[in-house]
Amino acid sequence: MALVKQSVEPNIANLLNGQLKEYGLDYKLEQDSLNSQIDNALKQYASKQGGAGGNRPDAKLLLQDKYGTSYPVLIEYKGYKDRLVKLNATGQADNTKGKGEPNYKNINDYAVNGAVHYANALLHYTDYTKVIAIGATGYKDGQGELHKQIGVYLVSKDNYGAGQEVGFYTDLSFLSRDYFDDFIERVKTLSLSPEELQKIKEQREREIEVSLTRLNNDIYQNEKGLGENDRIYLVAATIMATLGVPGRVKPLESSELLCSNEVGNRDGDIMIRKIEAFLREKSIPQDKQEYIVRQLQNTLTTEHINKAVNGETQLKRIFNKIVDDLGIYYKIGLTTDFTGKLFNEMYSWLGFSQDKLNDVVLTPSYVAQLLVRLTGVNKDSYVWDFATGSAGLLVAAMNEMLRDARNTISSPEELARKERHIKAEQLLGLEVLSNIYMLAVLNMILMGDGSSNIINQDSLKDFNGKYGYGKTDEPFPANAFILNPPYSAEGCGMVFVERALKMMSHGYAAVIIQSSAGSGKAREFNERILRCNTLLASIKMPIDLFLGKSSVQTNVYLFQVAKRHDPKSIVRFIDFSNDGYTRTNRKKASNNLRDTDRAKERYEEVVNLALHGKQYLKIFTEEEYYEGTIDPKSGADWNQSAPIDTRPTLQDFKKTISDYLAWEVSNLIKSQPTDEETLGK
Structure with missing residues (x-):
């Protein structure tokens, strides 16, 4: 049996077959252990694409380096000139259209593009986190001379599945036993710049939104008998069951759901057992494990969802849809508010009044990062959020804390210890709604697990300022408070600010809130807050910040905690109406957020202006930046703008x-x- 299929140019196929045998690689494909997992993953991926995206790769290998680490190798062959690889503007395999959909033309026509596409199947459906994708082409020129090219790319979690060039070769000897370890050492030195990774991450985030919309629409339209809470719990349960813990808990596969009616062995029972094993290995506190399982059981063990119809339960069908549409994104470890996007998409189907709609809007990731930076979050911060929603703000804080730790700690052992401490003891979030609480827990698990102190409590009535789990007798030593509160709460949400700041002895707080809170609607709360805290800056945000989700004008207020506001204190007022982004709300648009006027530089400047003052005024004009004072007894003068001087010069x-x-x-x-x-x- 040929290892590489005979195609348009049989000579190159014969050559590759010969090289695989010459370098002792042909036996790898004949092993039963060559990984039925790999074969199953490729079959599932092909099924997901509905037959699009071509056949499976022409050759599959599973090679080990000297340390015993296994690397799947996928080889795709095209027998045409100039069909090795098609790259996009950022230098990655051009496998995605503008709207985040697969570009099957390039995947089918170009060897490397096809190999990278198949490699993503292994990231999606197996435990492998690094895959070698090889594209090979060959053709004869007019004189009958054979020309060949071999392009090698690394597809991994670290590059979000986009693929990264390793090099170009004339034969496959780099895969042989003699040279494979050297090849892997070269692979380990590969790195993408922060800018390249950011572009890939942004593309993947756009793809997530497309997939979430498609998934939610599918379940909403085609899966009857499920409420919005059920949809949320099914997504959370499926993700927990399929994440696994390397070496300890194998991810649940679709084939393990047996569609049995036997009590204790129904599909829901199987999923619950896998989730319990997952939570145990993640070292989540026992009472929290029990709470999560109880919440999920209510949905997973209902009779109608476990009843087999035509050999398949509704639970298994939905499980497959979730894994097919979302698996690639949560398995490659995107450091984004994943469940926040899910949260927004789920709630887009619900009929809220405008006030309630304003209460459930996701804070954009760049605004979450703004709040985090304004409060000076670093590796030693203790950060809390009293209306945590899907935990998007805490995700941003955790990412900043981990980044600072990695930049400042050189000892691997000390760094690992600090990372564990950050996740377990330096983050705390409160969410009163049980379904949203489940999303917050899931979000922090997906982001590396800072879920230990995500607490299902009413922060205004029940929370006592202490750790929720573990050190339950100790106060949480918060020195950074970040918040996007429900605007329908008292004082447009300033009640949460007052409550949190009363429990803090030092630090900073940044809150994005309805602008009317600073112009009179929260007068009493503001006056009480300033008796013990100082307003440092007031930032007017773009009116279309939540375009398509909410229609309120918002401001960001920055406070220094536990320092009474002096009437002579300078407050920095910044008109950030133009933040550099252009927003649209077109459902079919490939990107509804475009950087059209130095957005990243503007956000950087706003942080510097708010924290350090006028000397950082570069992009903004003096009409957009104003330093003035407020009356701490007023509570209605927090939204000032630069005065217009009408005196003639x-x-x-x-x-x-x-x-x-x-x-x-x-x-x-x-x-x-x-x-x-x-x-x-």
Whole structure:
């Protein structure tokens, strides 16, 4: 049996087959252990694509380096000239269209593109996190000479599945036993720049939104008998069951759901057992494990969802839809508010009043990062959020804390210890709604697990300021408070700010809130807050910040905690109406958020202006930045803007005189007779 299929140019296929045998690689494909997992993953991926995206790769290998680490190798062959690889503008395999959909033309036509596409199947459906994708082409020129090219790419969680060039070769000897370890050492040195990773991450985030919309629409339209809570719990349960813990808990596969009616062995029972094993290995506190399982059981063990119809339960069908549409994104470890996007998409189907709609809007990731940076979050911060929603703000804080730790700690052992401490003890979030709480827990698990102190409590009535799990007798030593509160709460949400700041002894707080909170609607709360805290900055945000989700004008208020506001204190007022982004709300648009005017630089400047003052004024004008004072007993003067000076200047006077003289001269010229008129007299 040929290892590489005979195609348009049989000579190159024969050559590759010969090289696989020459370098001792052909036996790898004949092993039963060559991984039925790999074969199953490729079959599932092909099924998901509905037959699109071509056949499966022409050759599959599973090679080990000297340390015993296994690397799947996928080889795709095209027998045409100039069909090795098609790259996009950022230098990655051009496998995605603008709307985040697969570009099957490129996947089918180009060897590397096809191999990268199949490699993503292994990231999606197996435990492998690094896959070698190889594209090979060969053709004969007019003189009958054979030309061949071999392009090698690494597809991994670290590059979000986009693929990264390793190099170009003339034969497959780099895969042989003699040279494979050297090849892997080269692979380990590969890295993408932060800018390249950010572009890939942004593309993947756009794809997530497309997939979430498609999934939610499918379940909403086609899966009857499920409420919105059921949809949320099914997504959370499926993700927990399929994440696995390397070496300890194998991810649940679709084939393990047996569609049995046997009590204790129904599909829901199987999923619950897998989730319990997952939560145990993640070292989540026991009482929290029990709470999560109880919440999920209510949905997973209902009779109708476990009843087999035509050999398949509704639960298994939905499980497959979730894994097919979302698996690739949560398995590659995107550091984004994944469940926040899910949260927004789920709630887009619900009929809320405008006030309630405003309460359930996801904070954009770049705004979450703004709040985190304003509060000076670093590796030693203790951060809490009293209306945590899907935990998007805490995700942003955790990412910043981990980044600072990695940049400042050189000892691997000390760094690992610090990372565990950050996740277990330096983050706390409160969410009163049980379904949203489940999303927050899931979000933090997906992001590396800072879920230990995500608490299902009413922060205004029940929370006592102490750790929720573990150190339950100790106060949480918060020194950074970030918040996007429900605007329908008292004082447009300022009640949460007052409550949190009362429990803090130092630090900073940043809150994005309805602007009317600072212009009179929260007067009493504001006056009480300023008795013990200082307002440092007021930032007017773009009116279309939540375009398509909410229609409120918002401000960001920055406080220094536990320092009474002095009437002479300077407050920095920033008009950030133009943040550099252009937003649209077109459902079929490939990207509804575009950087059209130095958005990243503007956000950087706003942080510097708010924290350090006017010397950082570069992009913004003096009409957009103003330093003034407020009356701490007013509570209604927090939204000031730069005053307009109506006094005339000397330059104004000179211009007026100049304009007047020009007008006089013009009139004089018009009143003089022409030469013809003079001669006619």
